[in-house]
Amino acid sequence: MNMSLPIPKRMVFPSILLILLIVTPFAAPLITGDDPTAMAIPQRFAAPSFEHWLGQDEFGRDRLARILYGGQVSLTVAFVATTIAAVVGTLFGLIGAYFRGPFEFFTTRLADVVVCFPPILLALLVVTLFGPGAVTLIAVLSVLYFPAFARIAFAEALRVSALDFVEASRALGTPSRRIVLRTVLPNIAGPLSIQYSLTAAAAITIESGLSFLGLGVVPPAPSWGQMIRGARAFMNQEPLGILIPCIALTLTIYIINFFCDRLRDALDPKGAQGAKDAISQPVTTSQKAPDLPSDAVASVRDLRLVTGPASQSVDLIADVSLTLRANECTALVGESGSGKSLTSLALMGLLPDVIRQENGQLLLRSKSDGVVDLGKTTAQGLEKLRGNDIAMIFQEPMTSLNPVHKIGFQMVEAILAHRPMPKDQARNEAIELLELVGINEAARRFDGYPHELSGGMRQRVMIAMALSCQPKLLIADEPTTALDVTIQAEVIELLQRLQREYADGLGLLFISHNLGIVSEIADRVVVMYSGKIVEEGPTDVVLNAPKHPYTRALMGSMPAAHTDLHSSRNDRLAAISGTPPLPMARPSGCAFRDRCPMAIAACAEHIPSLDNVSDVHSVRCIRADEVVTA
Amino acid sequence: MTAFLLRRSLAALVMLLVVGTIIFSLLIIVPGDPAELLLTTGGGTTTPEAVAALRETMGLDQPVLIQYLQFLGDTLRLNFGTSIIDGTEISQAIGLRLPRTLELIAAAAILALAIGIPSGTYAALRAGSAFDVITSGIMALLTSVPVFVVGTLFIYVFAQILKILPAGGYTALSDDPAAHFRALILPAVSVSLNLMAIVFRMTRASVLEMRSHDWVRTATAKGLRRKLVIRRHILRNAMGPVITVVGLQLGILLGSTVLVEFVYNWPGLSGLLVTAVEQRDYPTVRAIILTVAAIFIVINLAIDILYSVLDPRIRLK
Numbered sequence: 001m002n003m004s005l006p007i008p009k010r011m012v013f014p015s016i017l018l019i020l021l022i023v024t025p026f027a028a029p030l031i032t033g034d035d036p037t038a039m040a041i042p043q044r045f046a047a048p049s050f051e052h053w054l055g056q057d058e059f060g061r062d063r064l065a066r067i068l069y070g071g072q073v074s075l076t077v078a079f080v081a082t083t084i085a086a087v088v089g090t091l092f093g094l095i096g097a098y099f100r101g102p103f104e105f106f107t108t109r110l111a112d113v114v115v116c117f118p119p120i121l122l123a124l125l126v127v128t129l130f131g132p133g134a135v136t137l138i139a140v141l142s143v144l145y146f147p148a149f150a151r152i153a154f155a156e157a158l159r160v161s162a163l164d165f166v167e168a169s170r171a172l173g174t175p176s177r178r179i180v181l182r183t184v185l186p187n188i189a190g191p192l193s194i195q196y197s198l199t200a201a202a203a204i205t206i207e208s209g210l211s212f213l214g215l216g217v218v219p220p221a222p223s224w225g226q227m228i229r230g231a232r233a234f235m236n237q238e239p240l241g242i243l244i245p246c247i248a249l250t251l252t253i254y255i256i257n258f259f260c261d262r263l264r265d266a267l268d269p270k271g272a273q274g275a276k277d278a279i280s281q282p283v284t285t286s287q288k289a290p291d292l293p294s295d296a297v298a299s300v301r302d303l304r305l306v307t308g309p310a311s312q313s314v315d316l317i318a319d320v321s322l323t324l325r326a327n328e329c330t331a332l333v334g335e336s337g338s339g340k341s342l343t344s345l346a347l348m349g350l351l352p353d354v355i356r357q358e359n360g361q362l363l364l365r366s367k368s369d370g371v372v373d374l375g376k377t378t379a380q381g382l383e384k385l386r387g388n389d390i391a392m393i394f395q396e397p398m399t400s401l402n403p404v405h406k407i408g409f410q411m412v413e414a415i416l417a418h419r420p421m422p423k424d425q426a427r428n429e430a431i432e433l434l435e436l437v438g439i440n441e442a443a444r445r446f447d448g449y450p451h452e453l454s455g456g457m458r459q460r461v462m463i464a465m466a467l468s469c470q471p472k473l474l475i476a477d478e479p480t481t482a483l484d485v486t487i488q489a490e491v492i493e494l495l496q497r498l499q500r501e502y503a504d505g506l507g508l509l510f511i512s513h514n515l516g517i518v519s520e521i522a523d524r525v526v527v528m529y530s531g532k533i534v535e536e537g538p539t540d541v542v543l544n545a546p547k548h549p550y551t552r553a554l555m556g557s558m559p560a561a562h563t564d565l566h567s568s569r570n571d572r573l574a575a576i577s578g579t580p581p582l583p584m585a586r587p588s589g590c591a592f593r594d595r596c597p598m599a600i601a602a603c604a605e606h607i608p609s610l611d612n613v614s615d616v617h618s619v620r621c622i623r624a625d626e627v628v629t630a
Numbered sequence: 631m632t633a634f635l636l637r638r639s640l641a642a643l644v645m646l647l648v649v650g651t652i653i654f655s656l657l658i659i660v661p662g663d664p665a666e667l668l669l670t671t672g673g674g675t676t677t678p679e680a681v682a683a684l685r686e687t688m689g690l691d692q693p694v695l696i697q698y699l700q701f702l703g704d705t706l707r708l709n710f711g712t713s714i715i716d717g718t719e720i721s722q723a724i725g726l727r728l729p730r731t732l733e734l735i736a737a738a739a740i741l742a743l744a745i746g747i748p749s750g751t752y753a754a755l756r757a758g759s760a761f762d763v764i765t766s767g768i769m770a771l772l773t774s775v776p777v778f779v780v781g782t783l784f785i786y787v788f789a790q791i792l793k794i795l796p797a798g799g800y801t802a803l804s805d806d807p808a809a810h811f812r813a814l815i816l817p818a819v820s821v822s823l824n825l826m827a828i829v830f831r832m833t834r835a836s837v838l839e840m841r842s843h844d845w846v847r848t849a850t851a852k853g854l855r856r857k858l859v860i861r862r863h864i865l866r867n868a869m870g871p872v873i874t875v876v877g878l879q880l881g882i883l884l885g886s887t888v889l890v891e892f893v894y895n896w897p898g899l900s901g902l903l904v905t906a907v908e909q910r911d912y913p914t915v916r917a918i919i920l921t922v923a924a925i926f927i928v929i930n931l932a933i934d935i936l937y938s939v940l941d942p943r944i945r946l947k
Contacts, residue, residue, distance in 0.1 A: 121885055121918075228778065
């Protein structure tokens with residue numbers, strides 16, 4: 001939109017190459033004084049010399065001159081044809097997007113038809129009628145390529161015209177013509193320019209191909225395709241003859257493609273960075289022997305997770321210790337970014353590659369091997385634990401199931417991953433599980449696809465799948481956030497019922513920012529803020545008499561009837577201003593102090609420790625004693 | 631599913647009709663008398679008798695509507711008429727040469743998929759590694775080399791310098807299977823390189839996108855072995871976009887064979903086409919292009935159906 005937009009760094013080099021590529025052939029008279037068509041038969045196949053830098057061809061013509069002038073022809077044909085195609089196509093696309101109806105049909109279907117004709121074949125058909133030549137080529141190539149531009153312009157124009165600011169300027173009464181010229185066109189310029197360079201490269205390929213067949217540019221006008229055709233017969237005597245035009249042609253197309261790739265990356269940075277999401281291995285830094293209290297199913301000790309390069313790594317979470325017990329539901333509470341999901345992913349051994357575990361010990365009670373230290377477990381060992389001893393359900397039921405596999409297949413897969421058995425038996429078990437989680441017509445749903453189910457039903461499938469191997473620990477990461485309020489209540493009831501009736505001894509780690517739900521389901525509450533535990537204790541104690549100002553603020557942000565499940569789905573705190581600090585920009589001392597209504601100077605001095613206020617209740621706040629429930 | 635099949639097949643039929651109509655109308659919209667044009671392009675001269683004779687052979691003396699219906703009827707019966715140069719049956723010539731071109735395309739497509747998909751997957755799973763950087767670089771180069779350049783250079787290297795493969799020609803499979811496949815290697819590899827690069831890029835992009843989806847995490851959380859997660863939950867989902875692109879690129883693949891058959895003297899459909907274009911044998915050119923367009927449409931119909939098997943959500947659209 002802004003014409004003085006700085007050129008991205010990565011675009012500078014390809015842009016210079018492209019400009020050189022386009023300018024060089026047209027500077028031919030400055031580079032060489034030779035005529036590309038002047039023959040000198042006695043000097044045929046002369047080696048490169050001072051007068052003829054690239055030697056002479058089978059008719060003694062100067063090769064450098066032929067390459068340069070041939071480049072003029074190729075580039076002119078390609079860019080003129082592409083420009084015509086781009087202008088005409090964009091117009092068609094915009095007209096289609098503006099008037100819709102039959103125009104829309106025409107614009108979009110045209111590309112479908114043209115794609116049925118291999119470009120070079122259609123070109124040959126036209127050449128049969130009109131004879132070869134540069135003008136015929138330009139005409140054919142423009143006709144071939146304009147529908148692609150029309151389709152892109154159409155699709156992009158529709159997308160852009162639905163954007164807020166375009167809607168806004170329409171509401172303000174800006175004339176349509178101006179909207180198209182000032183708003184829509186600049187915004188669709190990106191995809192169109194990518195298409196432009198792609199098309200130019202394709203046009204050069206076709207032009208040279210036709211000339212190579214002797215059906216493109218007519219001799220004696222020089223062209224790269226023709227030079228290769230001519231030199232073919234002599235390649236044994238004079239390999240330079242084919243190598244030089246081959247290199248020129250390939251280099252030209254390569255530079256245009258290179259420019260196009262960089263342009264695409266610059267316009268869509270998302271695709272450029274190869275999103276790294278391999279899993280990073282848990283480590284252990286504790287010398288302590290792996291030991292768990294007899295009633296515990298898992299524990300986290302002094303966990304510290306960091307990201308960024310080693311020299312300037314940033315703590316994402318630090319000093320997190322948790323003990324998860326059998327038959328107990330522990331709720332991990334906090335705003336987005338507080339580190340609650342990371343803690344649970346660490347327990348699953350599912351931390352993304354970019355996050356490293358710097359410190360801590362993760363212990364799990366396995367069904368078969370007793371206490372397992374995740375940091376000492378191999379990748380294969382983790383595969384055996386996941387789904388079998390520790391299972392997880394995720395926030396987004398809509399995307400957590402693979403859309404191309406039947407529900408039954410995905411259930412059976414989970415069962416067979418840990419318990420080899422005949423397929424029929426696995427099928428029966430899966431159907432029983434689906435019935436258990438309250439899915440009607442379970443046998444029919446077994447053969448259905450995820451997209452045939454509602455979000456609530458999918459989350460039930462996820463729960464059934466997670467429980468399929470009767471794990472010791474089930475992690476539920478905001479399992480109801482994406483669901484409707486009434487469905488939320490049903491899923492919570494289901495989890496409670498399952499913990500009571502089905503999976504005896506199951507420990508539940510329930511992650512949520514919704515204190516209403518937490519008060520319903522949890523036995524213990526752990527509150528996290530900015531990567532640290534700030535308060536921890538039995539649910540009734542913590543929620544009735546919070547000792548940390550942050551917990552109190554969380555309570556205050558709940559709707560009046562806080563025992564009700566009808567609390568907000570909004571992951572923000574209305575009662576406290578501001579947002580949690582980014583991990584790299586935490587204030588000194590207590591991370592909460594700049595949002596805390598009770599902050600004093602001492603809060604900035606050092607990070608408070610997590611201290612016991614009673615046998616079961618601990619708080620990380622130097623003024624904990626002064627906090628009273630509002 | 632049946633409704634989906636019917637709808638797609640019907641759409642393909644309509645497309646065939648549209649393509650046929652466009653090819654037919656080219657002769658109508660050409661300014662002047664097409665018979666005269668065909669006989670005089672390239673600076674030739676002709677006599678009124680020759681023009682009249684050609685008009686009659688091509689049926690150009692009939693009213694346009696009659697011509698059109700005649701054209702459609704003939705095409706349906708695969709009767710493409712006779713060559714205006716030597717009077718041979720066009721359908722017969724196509725029937726003889728088409729299998730050779732299809733063999734070339736099939737060999738090239740298999741090669742492109744067999745190398746492009748695994749290397750694309752591996753590069754995506756190790757994004758940023760040396761393998762990824764090097765392979766991506768090579769593939770970027772392969773997208774940029776025109777197919778006749780590859781063909782010419784291959785002949786120079788493998789036939790002229792190393793003398794390990796024939797520079798061209800064709801031996802019937804029944805005559806000498808070994809010689810047949812030796813002669814197939816260079817043309818098939820030449821045709822496949824471009825497609826291989828495209829398959830690689832598409833696979834890499836598609837796998838990169840798929841592997842960060844939630845269901846991959848679910849599959850890992852189930853304790854599925856890494857190999858199965860990759861095969862069932864990443865690759866399986868990534869294949870849809872890849873085969874669609876392959877289908878759309880088939881047009882370019884079919885076009886590449888024109889040049890490759892010329893370079894290696896492979897007696898397929900395209901050799902016939904190039905000669906026909908040189909001789910302005912319009913009925914032959916038209917028949918070949920119709921055949922190729924029909925093949926393209928049928929292959930894409932097959933790919934649509936395959937895609938709907940791979941991804942059940944497609945059938946709903």
